[in-house]
Amino acid sequence: MSHYAFHERGKDVTLEADFVVVGSGAGGATAAAALARGGARVVVVESGAWRDPPDYPSTTYGTMRDLFDDWGSTFTRGRAFWPIVQARTVGGTTVINSAIAVRTPGDIFQQWEREHGVGGDAFATAMWTYQDELETELSVELVPERAKGRSNLLASDADAALKFGGHVMKRYVKGCEGNGQCLQGCKALKKQSTNLNFIPEVMALGGDIVSCAPVKRVLFEGKGAVGVEGSFAHPLTRARGGKFTVRAKKAVIVAASATHSPALLERSGVKSKALGKYFRAHPGTGIFGCYDEPVDMNIGATQGWASTQFRTDPGLKLETLAIPPEMVASRLAGGGTQLMEHVREYRHLAMWVHACRAESVGTVKNGFGDKPVVHYQLDEKDMLRFRDGMSLVARMHFAAGAKAIIPGIHGMPYKLGPDEVKLLESAPLDPRAYVAVLSHLFGGCVMGSDPSRSVVDANGRVHGYEGLVVADASAIPTNLGVNPQHTIMSLARYFANQLLS
Amino acid sequence: MGCAGRAVDEVVFVAVWLIRFAMCALMPRTPGLPGVEDTGVDEWVRTFRRESGLPIWAGVFFGSVLFMLLPLVTIGVPLPACFLSHRLLDKHAQKITSLPVYLIRQPIFLVKMMAGLCWGSHPDVRKHLHLTPYPADPGTWRAA
Numbered sequence: 001m002s003h004y005a006f007h008e009r010g011k012d013v014t015l016e017a018d019f020v021v022v023g024s025g026a027g028g029a030t031a032a033a034a035l036a037r038g039g040a041r042v043v044v045v046e047s048g049a050w051r052d053p054p055d056y057p058s059t060t061y062g063t064m065r066d067l068f069d070d071w072g073s074t075f076t077r078g079r080a081f082w083p084i085v086q087a088r089t090v091g092g093t094t095v096i097n098s099a100i101a102v103r104t105p106g107d108i109f110q111q112w113e114r115e116h117g118v119g120g121d122a123f124a125t126a127m128w129t130y131q132d133e134l135e136t137e138l139s140v141e142l143v144p145e146r147a148k149g150r151s152n153l154l155a156s157d158a159d160a161a162l163k164f165g166g167h168v169m170k171r172y173v174k175g176c177e178g179n180g181q182c183l184q185g186c187k188a189l190k191k192q193s194t195n196l197n198f199i200p201e202v203m204a205l206g207g208d209i210v211s212c213a214p215v216k217r218v219l220f221e222g223k224g225a226v227g228v229e230g231s232f233a234h235p236l237t238r239a240r241g242g243k244f245t246v247r248a249k250k251a252v253i254v255a256a257s258a259t260h261s262p263a264l265l266e267r268s269g270v271k272s273k274a275l276g277k278y279f280r281a282h283p284g285t286g287i288f289g290c291y292d293e294p295v296d297m298n299i300g301a302t303q304g305w306a307s308t309q310f311r312t313d314p315g316l317k318l319e320t321l322a323i324p325p326e327m328v329a330s331r332l333a334g335g336g337t338q339l340m341e342h343v344r345e346y347r348h349l350a351m352w353v354h355a356c357r358a359e360s361v362g363t364v365k366n367g368f369g370d371k372p373v374v375h376y377q378l379d380e381k382d383m384l385r386f387r388d389g390m391s392l393v394a395r396m397h398f399a400a401g402a403k404a405i406i407p408g409i410h411g412m413p414y415k416l417g418p419d420e421v422k423l424l425e426s427a428p429l430d431p432r433a434y435v436a437v438l439s440h441l442f443g444g445c446v447m448g449s450d451p452s453r454s455v456v457d458a459n460g461r462v463h464g465y466e467g468l469v470v471a472d473a474s475a476i477p478t479n480l481g482v483n484p485q486h487t488i489m490s491l492a493r494y495f496a497n498q499l500l501s
Numbered sequence: 502m503g504c505a506g507r508a509v510d511e512v513v514f515v516a517v518w519l520i521r522f523a524m525c526a527l528m529p530r531t532p533g534l535p536g537v538e539d540t541g542v543d544e545w546v547r548t549f550r551r552e553s554g555l556p557i558w559a560g561v562f563f564g565s566v567l568f569m570l571l572p573l574v575t576i577g578v579p580l581p582a583c584f585l586s587h588r589l590l591d592k593h594a595q596k597i598t599s600l601p602v603y604l605i606r607q608p609i610f611l612v613k614m615m616a617g618l619c620w621g622s623h624p625d626v627r628k629h630l631h632l633t634p635y636p637a638d639p640g641t642w643r644a645a
């Protein structure tokens with residue numbers, strides 16, 4: 001049980017295990033822990049550095065530098081350039097996310113069975129059983145009363161008035177202190193990101209962790225995956241270090257995320273018609289409500305209230321979201337003294353967001369310097385959905401007593417009052433008018449029974465190859481309409497247990 | 502240092518200056534509220550240059566060049582932004598963030614985001630917003 005961090009040039013590392021897992025986020029860490037619990041020797045190879053809570057940054061700048069994948073500089077290529085936010089660190093995106101735990105809705109398994117020939121009742125039962133286990137292991141709890149903060153409470157008030165079917169969120173957090181810093185990593189040690197549980201458990205069970213180690217390619221002998229290789233990358237300078245090679249006696253499990261897994265398989269020479277296809281997301285954006293009394297949205301849980309009532313019609317999720325002041329400045333319109341007037345209002349702003357269950361599909365390719373290139377844009381139907389989300393969030397703010405909202409849509413007035421909310425119904429359908437973010441990603445190595453339309457089978461095994469499994473968001477063949485971590489983790493545990501059996 | 506090294510240094514010096522200029526103009530000091538120029542921007546931009554990856558640095562640099570060159574488009578004045586009066590610079594900073602051309606608006610958004618990152622993490626600004634100062638970013642990791 002060792003941890004291998006950055007090694008200088010000339011100091012190469014060679015390891016051997018039963019299984020090598022690429023990526024230590026929601027999928028990778030869960031799969032690795034399941035394999036290690038089953039008695040296998042596991043090596044986890046992670047592109048980012050291993051940062052413990054005392055190493056976490058405080059500022060958003062530090063977060064972009066230390067925790068984000070490539071400074072958050074990956075964006076969609078399409079009509080609009082929307083950022084794709086993911087982490088690059090031991091623990092993956094679970095370190096920077098809000099840890100919201102939502103069970104996979106039953107209709108998803110039916111859809112997978114109908115459209116992709118995987119899933120069905122037995123599969124659903126297994127997944128929910130794993131979700132029960134995960135909820136206990138990762139201390140899933142409701143956001144406690146003391147940690148709610150005013151923004152979340154206001155959203156509950158709005159929900160009570162509008163009957164939007166909302167609820168206090170359940171999260172993988174034990175005793176949240178409500179310091180609103182989930183994005184920067186929870187220094188209070190409350191959020192159960194995988195660097196704090198499954199990864200140390202893998203080590204305790206005799207496995208190794210190799211950090212600062214972006215895998216360049218999967219190694220094959222014929223059609224069998226036998227290991228991975230790459231060169232260490234310095235966490236700060238990105239300077240290239242020594243080489244690492246990890247041989248796998250039984251299988252290579254790729255869990256590098258919905259963007260990196262397809263890119264890695266492509267540069268490793270994996271042949272599949274569906275590779276890099278069917279990329280989907282929940283593009284989301286926020287609307288600020290302006291309140292008479294200070295809201296201080298950064299006091300309280302980063303996210304604490306949600307509604308899934310609109311998940312199937314029109315296909316939206318509503319949530320609260322506190323963003324730090326340094327991010328608020330760029331989300332408010334204008335520049336110069338005008339912008340400074342806008343930021344003065346910071347304490348009185350609450351941001352609530354919608355995540356759109358978009359049906360549009362995109363592609364992922366391996367780009368220059370191994371950076372994934374994502375082509376993705378919303379079609380008109382999704383833009384209509386997206387726009388509906390703006391109206392719903394606006395209505396919530398007014399129901400909670402906001403005196404105005406700031407929609408942040410290019411070409412529309414900076415602020416809208418309660419009587420002007422109808423204007424949102426004719427807001428532009430051009431994605432370039434919005435500042436949106438993609439943080440829930442799916443596909444690229446999708447699961448299915450037909451090798452011409454899918455990359456992996458119902459057990460996560462890559463069609464046509466031996467010993468190669470994908471166990472992360474990239475295997476998910478449809479858009480979920482709910483936060484994906486629970487589904488990813490249970491899927492990864494399911495695939496790992498199939499490997500053991 | 503060779504000629505090439507000196508040339509690179511000069512380009513970097515100009516780039517840092519351009520970025521700093523655009524950030525300060527986008528978030529200037531106003532009565533009772535610090536602007537970017539009050540929040541350690543020189544050191545911040547130098548650190549950003551040292552630490553950031555090429556894609557993001559190039560994007561911010563490009564946005565800052567556009568900011569310098571476009572007063573003609575925003576306010577109809579054929580001068581680089583650094584020669585504008587205080588009043589006109591402010592007008593330019595306001596207009597450039599809402600230009601209809603997306604390919605201009607986006608790089609400017611990036612510069613504005615950097616200005617926000619520098620500004621919003623400064624202890625004086627956080628105090629103003631009733632937030633406790635951020636502890637320093639440790640920038641550390643498990644080395645073994």
Ligand SMILES: Cc1cc2nc3c(=O)[nH]c(=O)nc-3n(C[C@H](O)[C@H](O)[C@H](O)COP(=O)(O)OP(=O)(O)OC[C@H]3O[C@@H](n4cnc5c(N)ncnc54)[C@H](O)[C@@H]3O)c2cc1C
Pocket residue numbers: 022023024025026027028045046047048085086087088089090091092093094096097098099100101102183213214215216255256257258260261264438439440441471472473474483484485486488
């Ligand atoms: C800001 C934010 C908030 C979110 N909030 C929530 C939430 O509250 N609830 C929820 O359910 N979901 C949330 N999500 C989404 C959720 O975190 C992700 O869907 C989930 O973590 C994806 O899991 P994954 O295993 O596919 O990828 P990740 O968790 O991203 O892990 C992939 C790992 O692989 C590593 N890697 C990539 N390439 C390589 C390579 N070549 N070699 C080695 N390692 C590599 C990466 O560095 C990374 O650590 C959020 C996402 C974001 C960005």
Ligand code: SF4
Pocket residue numbers: 173175176177178179180181182183185186187188189190191300301302
């Ligand atoms: S709100 Fe604060 S205490 Fe709660 S999980 Fe997030 S970072 Fe941790």
